[in-house]
Amino acid sequence: MSETAPADEGIVRYTFRERVMHWLTGFTYLYVLISGLAFYTPHLYWLAAILGGGPTARFWHPWIGVIFTIAIEWMRQTWRHQMRITETDRHWNRAVRKYIENRDDEVPPSDRFNAGQKQFYWVMLVSTIFLLISGIVMWFPELVPWSLRSVRSVAVVVHEIAALVTIGAFIIHVYMGLFVVPEGFKAIVRGYVSPQWARMHHRLWFNRVTSRE
Amino acid sequence: MQTLQIKAISGHAGPVPGHDAQREDAGGVCKVIDVTTCIGCKACEVACVEWNGYPFHETTFDNTYQTMPDTRWNYYNLIRFNEHQFQDGSFGWLMRKDQCMHCVDPGCLRACPADGAIVQYTNGIVDFRQENCVGCEYCVTGCPFNIPKFNSETKKVFKCTLCSDRVNVGLEPACIKACPTGCLHFGTKTDMKELAENRARQLRNHTSHKNAGVYDPQGVGGTQVIYVLHDITNPEAYGGLPSNPRIPLLVRLWKGPLKWLGNLAMFGGVIGVVLHYLRYGPKELDKQAEQQK
Numbered sequence: 243m244s245e246t247a248p249a250d251e252g253i254v255r256y257t258f259r260e261r262v263m264h265w266l267t268g269f270t271y272l273y274v275l276i277s278g279l280a281f282y283t284p285h286l287y288w289l290a291a292i293l294g295g296g297p298t299a300r301f302w303h304p305w306i307g308v309i310f311t312i313a314i315e316w317m318r319q320t321w322r323h324q325m326r327i328t329e330t331d332r333h334w335n336r337a338v339r340k341y342i343e344n345r346d347d348e349v350p351p352s353d354r355f356n357a358g359q360k361q362f363y364w365v366m367l368v369s370t371i372f373l374l375i376s377g378i379v380m381w382f383p384e385l386v387p388w389s390l391r392s393v394r395s396v397a398v399v400v401h402e403i404a405a406l407v408t409i410g411a412f413i414i415h416v417y418m419g420l421f422v423v424p425e426g427f428k429a430i431v432r433g434y435v436s437p438q439w440a441r442m443h444h445r446l447w448f449n450r451v452t453s454r455e
Numbered sequence: 456m457q458t459l460q461i462k463a464i465s466g467h468a469g470p471v472p473g474h475d476a477q478r479e480d481a482g483g484v485c486k487v488i489d490v491t492t493c494i495g496c497k498a499c500e501v502a503c504v505e506w507n508g509y510p511f512h513e514t515t516f517d518n519t520y521q522t523m524p525d526t527r528w529n530y531y532n533l534i535r536f537n538e539h540q541f542q543d544g545s546f547g548w549l550m551r552k553d554q555c556m557h558c559v560d561p562g563c564l565r566a567c568p569a570d571g572a573i574v575q576y577t578n579g580i581v582d583f584r585q586e587n588c589v590g591c592e593y594c595v596t597g598c599p600f601n602i603p604k605f606n607s608e609t610k611k612v613f614k615c616t617l618c619s620d621r622v623n624v625g626l627e628p629a630c631i632k633a634c635p636t637g638c639l640h641f642g643t644k645t646d647m648k649e650l651a652e653n654r655a656r657q658l659r660n661h662t663s664h665k666n667a668g669v670y671d672p673q674g675v676g677g678t679q680v681i682y683v684l685h686d687i688t689n690p691e692a693y694g695g696l697p698s699n700p701r702i703p704l705l706v707r708l709w710k711g712p713l714k715w716l717g718n719l720a721m722f723g724g725v726i727g728v729v730l731h732y733l734r735y736g737p738k739e740l741d742k743q744a745e746q747q748k
Contacts (some may be wrong), residue, residue: 267637272630280568281593282714282717283714283717284468284568284570287466287468287469287570290589296587297589300589300591301590342731343735344735344738346738351498374707380592380596381590391596392705394596395596396705397702397704398596398709399705399708399709402717405719409719409724410721410724413721417728417732420734422741423737438738438740439740442740447506
């Protein structure tokens with residue numbers, strides 16, 4: 243890691259680049275989420291109003307989606323090695339119930355990312371591929387030849403299912419980051435964590451970065 | 456009798472105001488197109504663009520009498536020419552006036568997410584209201600007849616209005632007014648259905664068109680625009696008129712069970728994390744540190 247945190251503030255968890263990358267995906271995802279939900283059900287159509295109205299939301303949704311896709315690709319390039327599922331993660335997965343019930347001392351120690359974070363990463367990555375392909379069809383349905391018209395409705399359903407999958411993952415992600423793991427939000431905003439935090443949540447990573455010093 | 460009172464609204468939460476406040480009438484308004492007496496003169500096309508204030512389009516030559524490949528956002532109404540050999544070996548042109556069918560169960564309206572962008576009046580006319588349109592083109596996906604057309608400049612979708620602005624003040628649609636052969640008729644659905652059936656019976660009894668019949672597809676609940684065809688068993692021959700049009704299965708799935716499952720899953724997710732917080736709360740650092748000692 244190139245950056246260092248002020249000595250009294252702890253260990254660098256996310257570099258400046260990583261934080262920019264994360265929040266680029268985060269804010270673009272929020273936009274496509276809100277505009278997408280507006281077009282998903284009449285009961286949420288009012289959401290379009292907070293984005294400047296239906297036509298504006300419809301105009302920007304695909305473009306912001308493209309930026310989101312680029313940000314996801316950036317994330318893939320940056321984290322794909324660290325996000326590889328390992329044997330440790332399989333042990334972690336078996337102990338996921340203990341993790342959920344906050345019996346963390348019984349959960350196998352994690353590296354920089356725990357298996358839950360890795361799964362979130364892969365769910366978003368794979369869903370984005372589906373969202374991108376189906377989204378392009380939905381962007382220009384009038385260009386789909388009439389003989390291939392079923393492609394249009396397939397695209398809509400694929401887009402919707404993939405979006406719902408990401409929403410499920412997103413709810414858990416935001417909940418974990420904001421409520422379950424104190425300091426988690428600070429880590430992704432300011433970039434550093436306390437040694438105690440690192441030791442508790444990512445022991446293998448903590449051991450690695452502290453022994454290097 | 457028939458009014459422009461609204462019966463169904465796209466993307467609208469809750470029931471339509473005033474719905475069912477009126478007695479059922481004679482099935483709404485209806486246009487009959489008797490393709491057996493259409494001469495392909497395109498007077499209806501001219502009347503349509505004139506009434507709606509659109510320019511006439513340059514024609515394109517494709518080695519047939521087809522003047523242009525498809526309807527457009529500002530060209531609602533197009534005669535489709537097809538060369539056809541009848542069962543008795545004789546040759547003929549099948550000419551079909553193609554425009555919005557004004558389905559009783561409109562796929563465009565079902566697919567539309569924008570509140571009030573597509574409405575269905577109690578007289579059966581399905582109308583697009585461009586001021587509420589967001590340009591998502593879900594209607595393009597929902598339509599089984601390939602009718603809604605996108606204006607890429609204004610990002611709005613357009614189609615035949617069945618001259619709702621004329622019908623509202625007691626006039627017949629512009630195309631009906633212009634037709635010189637009388638192959639177009641306009642009236643109540645009940646009357647027009649009877650007229651069409653009589654014409655089909657006449658064709659069966661007195662001509663060689665033994666399969667003559669009325670096209671009023673039930674897959675979309677019937678339509679407010681109906682055809683008399685020489686051969687009801689082969690509507691596809693008339694420039695791709697679908698033999699059993701239905702709102703695409705995936706569109707029905709999307710707007711039906713999938714939406715409810717999705718809503719349930721999202722609600723469930725939020726409720727789930729709230730319950731988790733109430734039951735287990737955050738992962739406190741101090742507690743953990745103490746256990747380590």
